[in-house]
Amino acid sequence: MAIKNIVALAGGVGGAKLADGLARVLPAGALTVIVNIADDFRHYGLHISPDLDTVMYTLSEYANPTTGWGVRDESWNMLSMLETYGEQPWFRLGDRDLATHLLRTSALDRGETLTEITQKLAKGLGIQQTMLPACDQRFATMVDTVEHGTLGFQEYFVGHRWQPTVTKIWYDSDIHPTLTDATVTALEAADAVVICPSNPILSIDPILSIGNMRTRVQNRSVPCIAVSPLLNGKAVKGPAAKIMPELGHKASTQGILDFYEGIIDTLVVTHGDAPPQSKTYETTILMKTIDDRVSLAKDLLDYLEKIT
Amino acid sequence: MAIKNIVALAGGVGGAKLADGLARVLPAGALTVIVNIADDFRHYGLHISPDLDTVMYTLSEYANPTTGWGVRDESWNMLSMLETYGEQPWFRLGDRDLATHLLRTSALDRGETLTEITQKLAKGLGIQQTMLPACDQRFATMVDTVEHGTLGFQEYFVGHRWQPTVTKIWYDSDIHPTLTDATVTALEAADAVVICPSNPILSIDPILSIGNMRTRVQNRSVPCIAVSPLLNGKAVKGPAAKIMPELGHKASTQGILDFYEGIIDTLVVTHGDAPPQSKTYETTILMKTIDDRVSLAKDLLDYLEKIT
Numbered sequence: 001m002a003i004k005n006i007v008a009l010a011g012g013v014g015g016a017k018l019a020d021g022l023a024r025v026l027p028a029g030a031l032t033v034i035v036n037i038a039d040d041f042r043h044y045g046l047h048i049s050p051d052l053d054t055v056m057y058t059l060s061e062y063a064n065p066t067t068g069w070g071v072r073d074e075s076w077n078m079l080s081m082l083e084t085y086g087e088q089p090w091f092r093l094g095d096r097d098l099a100t101h102l103l104r105t106s107a108l109d110r111g112e113t114l115t116e117i118t119q120k121l122a123k124g125l126g127i128q129q130t131m132l133p134a135c136d137q138r139f140a141t142m143v144d145t146v147e148h149g150t151l152g153f154q155e156y157f158v159g160h161r162w163q164p165t166v167t168k169i170w171y172d173s174d175i176h177p178t179l180t181d182a183t184v185t186a187l188e189a190a191d192a193v194v195i196c197p198s199n200p201i202l203s204i205d206p207i208l209s210i211g212n213m214r215t216r217v218q219n220r221s222v223p224c225i226a227v228s229p230l231l232n233g234k235a236v237k238g239p240a241a242k243i244m245p246e247l248g249h250k251a252s253t254q255g256i257l258d259f260y261e262g263i264i265d266t267l268v269v270t271h272g273d274a275p276p277q278s279k280t281y282e283t284t285i286l287m288k289t290i291d292d293r294v295s296l297a298k299d300l301l302d303y304l305e306k307i308t
Numbered sequence: 309m310a311i312k313n314i315v316a317l318a319g320g321v322g323g324a325k326l327a328d329g330l331a332r333v334l335p336a337g338a339l340t341v342i343v344n345i346a347d348d349f350r351h352y353g354l355h356i357s358p359d360l361d362t363v364m365y366t367l368s369e370y371a372n373p374t375t376g377w378g379v380r381d382e383s384w385n386m387l388s389m390l391e392t393y394g395e396q397p398w399f400r401l402g403d404r405d406l407a408t409h410l411l412r413t414s415a416l417d418r419g420e421t422l423t424e425i426t427q428k429l430a431k432g433l434g435i436q437q438t439m440l441p442a443c444d445q446r447f448a449t450m451v452d453t454v455e456h457g458t459l460g461f462q463e464y465f466v467g468h469r470w471q472p473t474v475t476k477i478w479y480d481s482d483i484h485p486t487l488t489d490a491t492v493t494a495l496e497a498a499d500a501v502v503i504c505p506s507n508p509i510l511s512i513d514p515i516l517s518i519g520n521m522r523t524r525v526q527n528r529s530v531p532c533i534a535v536s537p538l539l540n541g542k543a544v545k546g547p548a549a550k551i552m553p554e555l556g557h558k559a560s561t562q563g564i565l566d567f568y569e570g571i572i573d574t575l576v577v578t579h580g581d582a583p584p585q586s587k588t589y590e591t592t593i594l595m596k597t598i599d600d601r602v603s604l605a606k607d608l609l610d611y612l613e614k615i616t
Contacts (some may be wrong), residue, residue: 044410044411045353071389078351079407085429095403099387101391121393
């Protein structure tokens, strides 16, 4: 059976890179990226969806190639004026980026769903694949820390640069969150599920924790593979290697395998990083260039064809 | 009796210039500018107060000296990105200016009054005089036009560049609007009231129409003078000379005198623009430079001392 439709689960920068590789390799419309929204927050009244933004800017080539987040050729004059007013903004809002936040926030405030406005924004930037927020309801990662008590995700991640020691992660939501119809439809049409190299605890677990997502992925009839966010125990970017031990997981291929037990068929890891007899596939997973993204995406599709 | 405390009523660019002249001449804290808020509106979810912004930027020297509105050294990258998304924004939101709208909107949305956030913003930009919105409630100028029916003020003024023919001006408000305590206190402490050269119909009438403002000014025990927004029947800027005839008023000193009948003691007009035996004072009223603003302010204060 040929792989036609892929669902990818993604968080921020690392996940966005692989999603971009898959988007470039697959025909238009064949890829659906389900994106973490548990790090969404309101800042100066704006609804900000950092992971949706990172995926969207990456898929549309608007991403800042240096940081991986934010918009390329960005200016920071709004932020500078906020500082003139005596504010000390801890989250960097770029001028171009603000257009996204204003459109999203005003759409949400007049009753559109996050799914609807995400489609409009992605289409506006010329994206030909589908991007879906994991949920249309509030579902927020909360971080209990030794040093500062309970923090909102962005306070932990950006405000404190993920330096506090984490004792617990939990989700705060207004009502019991459910998968969107669009997400369910995409999952039912998928010939394979790819978990991108995003933080398993902070980016992928929130997606799996919405509604019956985890059960759906566990009970799937199609292959599911994950690309490890670690290379020889180290994260390319972000707190994966720090937070996993803090929460009792090994910061290693074995730790990721244990975390995704029952969820994935195969963990894709870098050369020499597979424990003996483990359900792994070793290949080049570090994505420094656009070509690296495309190569990894092709490699994964070939692998999926083989195991299907 | 010496003039100590002045209350000025002002709308946008012209009013802001005289307010700035008065602010420069009077001791810190001696001037209170009561600013029109009937052209406030929501745009992309942001609460925008164009006249408050113009007065604030002018008093703080942040104003764009070319346009009279907006912030100097402004960039337009958010607006450009909005256009990338396929939007056609008819109101120009500059990047630096956005900081003001975000701070104001988020303050209002968490329950602060427009008066409170206006004081904070003005203080943030180093303004040492007092700026007060004419009202803390919604009180919106609506414009009935021949060509487009009823328009919100900014749709008429910016969206249609004040070209439609106006048949009626009216005010839309959620509840009966009242003067704020701060406005009443300022009026009670005033040794004189100065109506700035703003549009009598579009900027000053909305201020006079809030609560018992008109009666308070009519029954005052201190002098009240207005500076004409017309020079020999022509407006320096904006629709005064167009809208006055459309609504049955003469676009002339006599028209302004009639409009302010019972409100002012003296109309200050340019040389040679006073009808015979009228309650006018002729002087140089055109303000092209900062020095012009200061000269006119000094001139008005001397005149007020004389008639007090």
